[in-house]
Amino acid sequence: MRKPKPTIRAIVYPEEKLKFISKKLANPKLSEYRKKEYIRRFVGEHCAICHEVPTKIVQYDMRGISLVEKYCDKCIEKIKIAF
Numbered sequence: 001m002r003k004p005k006p007t008i009r010a011i012v013y014p015e016e017k018l019k020f021i022s023k024k025l026a027n028p029k030l031s032e033y034r035k036k037e038y039i040r041r042f043v044g045e046h047c048a049i050c051h052e053v054p055t056k057i058v059q060y061d062m063r064g065i066s067l068v069e070k071y072c073d074k075c076i077e078k079i080k081i082a083f
C-alpha cells in the first residue's frame with residue numbers, strides 16, 4: 001500500500017541540549033557506540049535511516065492510525081523525493 005502524503009514538523013531541541021550533544025559527537029575519542037548512547041539518552045530516538053540526531057518528525061495519517069518516523073536533515077531530503 002502506498003503511504004499517504006505525510007506532514008513534516010521540525011523537532012526543536014533546547015539550545016543547551018543541542019550544544020552538549022554536538023560537543024559529544026565532535027569528540028574523536030568517543031566510540032560510535034558511545035555516541036549513539038548519547039543520542040539515545042538525549043533525544044530519545046535517532047534518525048530512522050542513518051542513526052544520527054533527528055531534526056524532523058514525519059507523520060503519516062492512515063485511516064485514523066498515525067505512523068511517526070524521525071529523520072535527520074540529510075535523510076529527510078532523501079525521503080522527500082519519494083513523496
Ligand SMILES: [Zn+2]
Pocket residue numbers: 047048049050051052071072073074075076
Ligand atoms: Zn539520517
